[in-house]
Amino acid sequence: MTRLILSRLAQAILTLLMTSLIIFVLARSSGSPADLVLPSDSTPAERVAYIERMGLDKPVLQQYAIFLRDAVHGDFGVSIRTGAPATELVFSRIGRTLVLATAGLLVAVVISIPLGVMAAVHRGRGWDRFSMSFALLGQSTPAFWLSVMLILVFAVRLRWLPSSGTGSWQHFLLPSLVLGWSISAGVVRLLRSSMLEVLGAEFVKLARAKGLSERTVIWKHALRNALIPVVTFIGFMYGVIIASGVVIEVVFGWPGLGYLAYESTLWRDFPVLQLAVLVYTAIIVGINFFVDLAYGLIDPRVRS
């Protein structure tokens, strides 16, 4: 188990380093990073000071070392737009992004479990086809467009729900629905095949032979066992949903990390954008790390 933890931890750090390296290289590919990081009205003296501090006149490897040193000390520069430290802006947004992603994940679970179970129980018949098509349709619908359509119908025309922002439970409805539906296909598919496998198992036959009602057999005995592989998958989906939430946050004006990253793109606010990307990667890598560990605990075969 310790070996698993260490190897996964090394992996997580490696991914973060890779991300930082990519951003570092990109910032230098467009000329001088000074152009990206300093406001356009900065004086030549400020420019010289920045170039000196970041070692932009030194070899590239040394520059990367300086970049990493600052990162470890939590120094990611100041926002070009507001002048506030990038860390302050970024960290204040993380909570809202996580809350929305969690709501989306809950929707996905609520949609997928009944659909996956029904598809397996009624294999090859109407319910199966309906469940699989419904899930596949969610996977095939561009989330940003669906969001626009839902806003058009429920906010603009019917005026039932707010079109953007945050604050009440109504604000959660549309964005979490879009997020949840868009990732449900994989969960439904996996649960269906897992259920099919379990339904043929001996202990299910035994439960039936004991005279338990079909409902108890399916929803209690079979589902509980079929969910094991699904739980891990849902864990990984959390990372996916956080990443795909960027577009949703933009459409719904949800003031999270994704919206901040988008705004930073518009303003060319590179210090904030760079930190937002690093934080996103760290969150996703962190989630995958814990899911991996949880998987190792559930299934001892993974540990070797």
Add this chain to the structure above:
Amino acid sequence: MTSMTLQAKAGGPLRRGLRKIFIDSKVPLVPLGIVVASLLVAVFADFLVLYDPLAIDPGAAQLPPVFADGGSWAYPLGTDRLGRDILSRIILGTRVSLSIAAATILLGGLVGTALGLLAGYRGGWVDALIMRTADGFLAFPSILLALVLAVTVGPSFWVVVIVLALVLWARFARLVRGDVLALKGRDFVQLARVAGASGPRIVFRHILPNVLNTLMVLCTLQVGWAIIVEASLTFLGAGVPPPTPTWGGMVSEGLDYVESAWWISTMPGLAILLIVFSYNLVGDWVRDALDPQLRNI
């Protein structure tokens, strides 16, 4: 020699695969028809457009589609705020979306397959290095990378292709490696090795043909993914820049007018939905026909 006979007796994995897809399973005619039609539209877009998709005509701005009040057959899907014909822009957008999907899958598929073959066949630290890197790229939020690229090098067709391929190669590498590991222990590979076949010969002559089925499934299933991510990037302004007509860009252009001219954003989105749904249905069919074991791709 022995391995050759075994190989021949199997009838060629690709041939068998195609037989399984088209003869032994039910062909989904409608989605397959849409997929073929979309390819034709992409190739012959220049001849199919009704108007110049870039031509601005202030006199024809924001005309509704034919089935709405005030619409006419002159502009079947209506016009946008600059009076450009939406149908013509969707037609040209098909070419952009499918070209990006094709370029991405070609690039990501080639690199991923090569590295997957290498990792699976060589094993050891080569395998560890390639697969850990692949895991890293799978966790990488591609949309955010595209935003960084949009700010640093500027958005473009190739930026989108590279961002998508960065994620895609890892998916290919992972699946191909898994297949290679399973195939390595099979008799015909072992026999080839005993017969003295060289490493590259075993990989290309004996292993690669048996991986083709998996590759075919993955390629078809990734088209829809590529189209949706590309459209999302373009919607955010980090994809193919205007004036090139793109589906994602059209949805975004219609946003501010969604109240008065709903069709500007609606129509291109429906096009994405129709095409991606069809590609996904076709992908599912290919997967189920070839190998139900691949269900979790």
